Amino acid sequence: MSAPVVELVGLTRTFPGPPPVHALDGVDLVVRAGEYVSVVGPSGSGKSTLLHVLGLLDRPTGGDYLLDGVPTSTTSERHRARLRGGRIGFVFQQFHLLPHRSVLDNVLLATLYSGVPRAERVDRARAALERVGLDHRVDAAPTTLSGGERQRVAVARAVVTGPSLLLADEPTGNLDSVSSAAVMDLFDELHASGLTLVVITHDPVVSARAQRRVRISDGLLAEL
Amino acid sequence: MRRRAAPVALEDVLELAEAETPPPPPPPRRRRWWGRPWRRGDGFDLRDLLAEGVASVGARPGRLALTMLGTVLGIASLVVTVGLAQTAAGQVGRQFDAVAATQVVVRPGSVLTQSGEERATGRLPWDAEERVERLAGVEDAGALAAVDLGGAPVTAVPVNDPSAPAAVSPPVVAASPGLLDAVRGRVVTGRSFDAGHDARADRVVVLGARAAERLGVGRVDRQPTVFLGEVPYTVIGVVDGVQRRTDLLDAVLVPLGTARADLGLAAPEELQVRIEVGAGPLVARQAPVALDPGSDDAFDVEAPPERSRAREAVQADLNATFLALGAVALLVGGLGIANVTLLSVLERRGEIGLRRAVGATRRQVAGQFLVESVVLGLLGGVVGASLGVLVVVGVSVVQAWTPVLDLPTAFGSALLGGLIGLVAGAYPAVKAATVEPITALRGGV
DSSP states (O other), rough: OOOOEEEEEEEEEEEOOOOEEEEEEEEEEEEEETTTEEEEETTTTTHHHHHHHHHHHHHSSSEEEETTEOOTSSSOOHHHHHHHHEEEEEEEHHHHHOSSOHHHHHHHHHTTTTTHHHHHHHHHHHHHHHTTTGGGGTSSSOOOOSSHHHHHHHHHHHHHHOOOOEEESSTTTTTTTHHHHHHHHHHHHHHHHHHEEEEEOOOOOHHSSSSSEEEETTTEEEOO | OOOHHHHHHHHHHHHHHHHSSSSOOOOOOOOOOOOOOOOOOOEEESHHHHHHHHHHHHTTTHHHHHHHHHHHHHHHHHHHHHHHHHHHHHHHHHHTTTTGEEEEEEEEEEEOOSOOOOOESOOOOTHHHHHHHTTEEEEEEEEEEEETTTTTOSSOOOOOOSSOOOOOOEEEEETTHHHHHTOOEEEEEEOOHHHHHHHHTEEEEEEEEEHHHHOOOOOTTTTOOOTTEEEEEEEEEEEEESSSGGGGGGSSSHHHHHHHHHHHOOSOEEEEEEOTTHHHHHHHHHHHHHHOTTTSSSEEEEEOOHHHHHHHHHHHHHOOOOOOHHHHHHHHHHHHHHHHHHHHHTTHHHHHHHHHHHTTHHHHHHHHHHHHHHHHHHHHHHHHHHHHHHHHHHHHHHHHHOOOOOOOHHHHHHHHHHHHHHHHHHHHHHHHOOOOOOHHSSSSS
């Protein structure tokens, strides 16, 4: 069995303030390298909180989270930023591309903060864009792309640094079915070539593509 | 045959079926195309920071122009005010260089006694003119003194007319031969007296132009006479064009030696010295020593300040007023940058969140916004300084002046723009650093 990429041990995240909200209530989860996991659940179930904690954007209030075996709950913000840049790739529902920068610049953005050697940055970014089938739109502005193309740029940006974990938050939420299928095919390819994926979605079609499915409700995880 | 035919047919059917269904997908590539590991990485350093800052600023040219506007105007007005003040001061300086900056006046020093009287502490020697003319930087020198005739009239023709109204006599001034040159006088008619007249104490006078008119002396070829009291003096010339001590135009000038011998003059009262440009401080220091080596502090010397100091003094007056205006304009420019940068922090929350998500630290985000506002300020400074220089040159061309603007001012004000950007960007940068990536990512970019 391959090494765990994500290891959640009794993880809790409580938002203070009367009354305190237990968004995650003692979650245990192990995602091994190369796994493709989908997380489903109704809105307000703690999906987003789980994603934020997994993405090191939020700190758990209890328990521990080991990323590639490195404990992250109590490390410095600086170290967490480095882990975020080097080991995690994000794909968001709203794509989050910088509208005034070219497609290539948007992909290069991820290489800036993650320690990719300067000489390799452009080559890597072009290779990633070629792989998602957008090598002809390298210098285009993101605003001229379709939704599906934008999300493919976002995927290229997420994987250009060679992360251990790809986190996707409703990646098809703003896409039509054809574009969704293209993005899901891309995820399948990434999975096939060994990338670990965690996809948060409420779309059963998307969820069905995953090898392993997890349901979250009221801050608790259950395997499906 | 039939039995053999059937499996063939079945195979055909199967083949057909296979042809209808799409071929199975190729085996997935196992190689990690999405990122090979690297040996030695490069972090987000100053080069990246500058590149990102410049790229962000350059991404929106329209906004860039609007944001810069305040700084451009502020820096331009600063350069224009400083430049025009310097240019104007250059003109002013040149105008009074011509006369004021080449004149030195030496008088005997005086002190106020306890009883309130003013008493001279020094005395100009009779040969003051020769003593001072030997100094380097002195072009002409001349001593003079007012002569008191004790109420005796100065007339061209002595007429005893009891009914005539009492006329005011022109003043009589004793002058050494060099005085006329020292005060830039010009002989209109006849000649001036020389060292010979002075030494022999000849009874000759030279009239100032207005005094000549008053006494009715128009020409000197018939040797007209002027009576100082009862004593006749021959008029040998009329002078005009005096630029210092213009009161000499109203006076009757007698040689110093004659005044000493005939009119009881005790000592010269004043020494006018015409100097070369820039020799003021030197002559002021040396003249008292030359006049009286024993007590060189017994003289008051009025000398022009050094050329540059005169100019600086004028500039200081002009600049103080205009600089205040420029500073206000700059303040407005700085506030403009701060305002727009702060707005753009709010507007770019999504971008900030994204940058944090791909590994930027708070410090790197703050650094980027700071760099952006410094770049904005610098650009505004450069554009503003260039505009300012153009305006100064333009105004100078129209006014037919020589444009004067020192380079440190032009370059310094461009840099000042960057400094303003730095100060203006500090608060927005701190704001950007405190943006939480989670909340920022919920909105769009």
